[in-house]
Amino acid sequence: MSILQALDIGLAVLVLAVAAWTIFAREAFAAVVAFVAYGLLLSLVWVRLFAVDVALTEAAIGSGVTGVLLIGAAGRLRQAKKSAASEQPSKPLRVWAFVLCVLVTLALAVVVLSLPDPAPTLAPEAAQNLAGTGLGNPITGVLLAFRSFDTMLEKVVLVLAVVGVWSLASDRYWGGAPGTSRSAEPEGTRALLAQLLPPLGILIGVHIVWVGADEPGGAFQGGAILAAMWMITMMARLTEMPPISSVWLRLALISGPAVFVAIGVAGIAMAGGFFAYPAGFAKPLILFIEGFMTLSIAVTLPILVGGPPQRLPRR
Amino acid sequence: MSAATLAGLIGAALVGLGLYGLITNPQPMRKILAFNLVGSGVFLLFGIIARRGAAAGFVADPVPQAMVITGIVVAFSASALAVALVLRLYEVSGGVTLQSDAAEGPTANKADA
Numbered sequence: 001m002s003i004l005q006a007l008d009i010g011l012a013v014l015v016l017a018v019a020a021w022t023i024f025a026r027e028a029f030a031a032v033v034a035f036v037a038y039g040l041l042l043s044l045v046w047v048r049l050f051a052v053d054v055a056l057t058e059a060a061i062g063s064g065v066t067g068v069l070l071i072g073a074a075g076r077l078r079q080a081k082k083s084a085a086s087e088q089p090s091k092p093l094r095v096w097a098f099v100l101c102v103l104v105t106l107a108l109a110v111v112v113l114s115l116p117d118p119a120p121t122l123a124p125e126a127a128q129n130l131a132g133t134g135l136g137n138p139i140t141g142v143l144l145a146f147r148s149f150d151t152m153l154e155k156v157v158l159v160l161a162v163v164g165v166w167s168l169a170s171d172r173y174w175g176g177a178p179g180t181s182r183s184a185e186p187e188g189t190r191a192l193l194a195q196l197l198p199p200l201g202i203l204i205g206v207h208i209v210w211v212g213a214d215e216p217g218g219a220f221q222g223g224a225i226l227a228a229m230w231m232i233t234m235m236a237r238l239t240e241m242p243p244i245s246s247v248w249l250r251l252a253l254i255s256g257p258a259v260f261v262a263i264g265v266a267g268i269a270m271a272g273g274f275f276a277y278p279a280g281f282a283k284p285l286i287l288f289i290e291g292f293m294t295l296s297i298a299v300t301l302p303i304l305v306g307g308p309p310q311r312l313p314r315r
Numbered sequence: 316m317s318a319a320t321l322a323g324l325i326g327a328a329l330v331g332l333g334l335y336g337l338i339t340n341p342q343p344m345r346k347i348l349a350f351n352l353v354g355s356g357v358f359l360l361f362g363i364i365a366r367r368g369a370a371a372g373f374v375a376d377p378v379p380q381a382m383v384i385t386g387i388v389v390a391f392s393a394s395a396l397a398v399a400l401v402l403r404l405y406e407v408s409g410g411v412t413l414q415s416d417a418a419e420g421p422t423a424n425k426a427d428a
Contacts, residue, residue, distance in 0.1 A: 008318045012325050019329055019352055023336035028344050035348050042355055045325065048318045049362040050374040057384045061391050062355065069391075073398045074344060080411045087341035087414060097338040105331030112323035112363060121368030122378045128371075138377035139384070147381065154385045161392035165399040220384055297388075304395035307402060 008048060015041045028077065032070045039063020052216035053139045056208070060224035061301070068231060069305045134283030136214030143218065144286045148275045152264065155257035155293065158300045162253060166244055168308045175245040175313035178306035182240040194236035201229040209294045213283065219290040223297030231302045241306050243313055249299065256296025260289050319366040326359030343401045343411055347394055354390045358383045 018038040025031040039062045046055035089097070126138045126146065133145045143151045169176075205225035212218030233239045242249045263285055267276040277285050333352030340346060361379040368376030405411050 004318075005316075008321050012321055015325055016328055016332070019332055022348050022352065023332055023340070023345075028342060031345060031348055035351065038352075039355075042359075045322050045359065046362065049322050049359075049366045050369075051362055051365060051380050051383070054358075054362070054380055054383050054387075057387050058355075058358075062351075062387045066351065066391050066394055069395055069398055070344070070348070073402055076402060077344060077405060077411060080405055080409075087412065089339050089341070094339050097335055100338075101331040101335040104334055105327050108327035108330055108360065109324055112320060112327055112360070115323075115364070115367060119364070119367035121370045121376045123368055123370040123373045123376045126371075126377050127373060138373055139381050142377045142381035143384065147378070150382070150385055154388055157389050157392050161396050164396045168399050168403045218384075220388060301391075304392065307399050 011041065011044055011048070015045060029071075029074045032067070032074045035070060036063055036067035039067065053137070053218065053221070056216060056221040057224070060221050060228070064228060065224055065231075065301050065305065072305065132279070132282065133277070133286065135286065137212060137216065137218070139216075140212050140218050140286070144289060145277065145282060148260070148264070152257060152260040152275075155260060155296060158296070158304075159254055159257060162300060162303055165304060166308055169244075170308075173309040173312060175243060176309040176311040177241045177243040177313075178303070178309050178311075179234060179241040180237065181311060183237040187236050190232075190236040191238055194233045194238050197232055198229040201225055201232075205229065205294075205298075209290060212290070213287065219293040219297060223294040224301060226294065226298035227301035230298065231305065234302065234306075241303070243311075244309050245313060249303075252295055252299040253303065254296070256289075256293040259292040263289060319363045322359050322366075323363035326356045326363070329353070329356030329359065332356075341413065343397075343404075343413060347397050347401070350397075351390060351394060354386070358386055361386075 015038065018034050018041060021034040022031045022038055025034060040059060043055040043059040043063065046058055126141060129146065130138055130141045133141050135141045205222045208217040208225060209219055209222030212222065234241060264275040268274055271278040329352050333349045333356060336349030337346055337353065340349065361383045365375040365379035401411055
């Protein structure tokens with residue numbers, strides 16, 4: 001067994017052990033912390049699958065931003081009444097659930113071990129058509145050219161999630177801001193971190209969006225890093241969430257999908273098809289869309305983490 | 316066994332593990348975590364299919380990989396909405412339980428925060 005194989009098996013054991021901890025840990029807070037560690041370990045598995053773009057997304061959004069969301073919620077729920085003993089499923093039910101889950105796992109494992117050879121693939125088609133887009137990263141090509149409709153709808157899902165979260169606000173807070181307000185005395189250590197990190201973080205975020213055309217990276221990963229920088233300054237109470245009635249906030253939230261749809265519709269007249277790019281203009285148009293998508297993602301993620309408004313609107 | 320096959324088997328185990336948590340754990344927050352485990356297990360199954368589809372000079376088929384990136388963002392959106400619902404439930408009822416109102420008493424959830 002080579003060293004790499006031993007590392008792979010060690011990583012697999014570690015991922016499964018931490019995943020099991022998120023399910024079986026007694027405290028919800030411990031389970032959430034384990035989930036963050038799990039996400040980071042999982043991104044190493046993605047690197048081993050030669051999916052660096054996915055690894056970046058998993059680390060930034062799957063582990064990072066989701067982690068902030070869940071840790072915040074678990075912290076607020078610590079005072080919640082413990083669930084009644086009657087809610088615990090009975091032993092026979094747990095045994096049946098265990099048997100069912102083992103069967104599901106075994107069935108999937110059989111599928112994994114008996115996948116067809118040679119494997120079906122769209123890689124040759126992607127390789128053939130990538131030159132026409134002027135991009136070097138095939139994943140950005142799939143996301144913003146070959147299957148751009150999916151990516152646009154995913155942006156719409158983000159906006160719908162914001163609508164859903166905001167609609168949970170109490171009537172009197174409608175138009176107010178989520179989260180805690182900016183304080184005259186920011187939190188010491190966190191404030192220092194929030195002043196040191198963003199200059200670097202913003203640079204790295206923008207760089208990752210820019211190189212995404214040719215190297216691993218793109219609007220999702222870069223946007224998530226920019227979102228993290230904004231969240232750090234809010235956690236240190238150097239800045240605060242804007243009120244949800246802010247026109248600028250709402251424009252930033254919808255700018256990504258709106259620009260995407262506008263260019264998609266323009267494609268009907270300019271290039272003879274919905275979401276078609278005119279020949280020779282594909283790359284500049286894709287970068288233009290990615291710019292607005294990055295803005296939307298960088299604003300949407302912290303807004304989703306912030307939850308519904310909790311402060312009275314200023315009148 | 317290749318790294319890709321091993322990752323596929325991890326994915327299979329994660330789906331089972333997450334499904335077990337989803338069924339047996341009564342706390343909504345833990346169900347959200349379990350739901351995310353199932354999701355990431357399914358993503359890993361996409362990962363092995365992508366890796367096996369390496370061709371034409373690419374180390375993996377980019378189409379399933381791009382779908383996973385979309386999937387991770389959608390899973391986050393769903394989690395954010397679910398967490399907001401749980402927190403709202405806590406705000407309104409002072410507890411976090413999925414049991415029906417009848418079991419708790421008919422007036423427990425009337426008062427709005």
